[in-house]
Amino acid sequence: MMRSVLAIGAHPDDIELGCGGTLAAHRAAGDAVTMLVITGGQNGPGPVGFRRAEAEAAARNLDCLLRWGPLEDCAVAPDAATVAVIEAAIRDTDADVVYVHAPDDSHQDHRAVAAAAISAARHSRRILHYRSPSTTRFEPSVFVDISAYLNRKIDALACHHSQVENSAMVDPEVVAASARHFGAQARVRYAEAFVPARFVWDLAPPIVAPLSEISGLEARVAV
Numbered sequence: 375m376m377r378s379v380l381a382i383g384a385h386p387d388d389i390e391l392g393c394g395g396t397l398a399a400h401r402a403a404g405d406a407v408t409m410l411v412i413t414g415g416q417n418g419p420g421p422v423g424f425r426r427a428e429a430e431a432a433a434r435n436l437d438c439l440l441r442w443g444p445l446e447d448c449a450v451a452p453d454a455a456t457v458a459v460i461e462a463a464i465r466d467t468d469a470d471v472v473y474v475h476a477p478d479d480s481h482q483d484h485r486a487v488a489a490a491a492i493s494a495a496r497h498s499r500r501i502l503h504y505r506s507p508s509t510t511r512f513e514p515s516v517f518v519d520i521s522a523y524l525n526r527k528i529d530a531l532a533c534h535h536s537q538v539e540n541s542a543m544v545d546p547e548v549v550a551a552s553a554r555h556f557g558a559q560a561r562v563r564y565a566e567a568f569v570p571a572r573f574v575w576d577l578a579p580p581i582v583a584p585l586s587e588i589s590g591l592e593a594r595v596a597v
């Protein structure tokens with residue numbers, strides 16, 4: 375079953391850090407994956423042009439599509455404009471899985487994007503919050519085994535040269551240790567961890583039942 379996956383991050387490298395291994399696993403499963411970066415990362419370490427090119431390289435590395443939002447770094451609000459950016463991406467990709475920041479985070483952009491995504495994805499059946507280095511409260515209950523994809527995640531992060539060199543947040547050793555920690559919780563080697571806002575398990579493909587069958591079921595329930 376091919377899924378359409380939308381991963382949302384406030385800044386270049388947020389998505390790779392939070393769920394890069396999971397996105398690689400989705401691609402290996404044949405799923406379509408789009409990464410939506412809400413801002414250009416204007417205020418992080420390093421020149422903006424570099425950051426755009428780095429994000430493009432990382433997305434190529436993970437074999438995912440990349441889509442840029444028009445909002446300004448460090449000034450994202452959980453308002454109608456941000457909701458509209460995410461709604462448009464959900465509509466265009468017909469996403470049935472949405473990955474986004476966790477709501478409890480010390481970075482205001484991360485909090486705003488998490489809140490806006492909850493509104494924008496109100497009709498989605500699967501919304502999973504990932505952890506960022508600045509996430510505060512995070513009690514995961516859904517895990518993805520990324521044992522086969524940890525190297526892909528670290529390779530994608532390495533594309534963000536300006537961050538790897540200038541930010542202690544993007545340290546491959548910490549990334550591997552974190553994946554090992556969540557892996558122990560998940561009873562696998564390496565894992566990424568998620569807090570579900572909503573998660574409908576797709577055990578079988580959705581069935582479009584004829585109306586007659588639905589009324590038959592309702593009749594049985596009524597009895």
Ligand SMILES: [Zn+2]
Nearest residue numbers: 384385388481
């Ligand atoms: Zn960020």
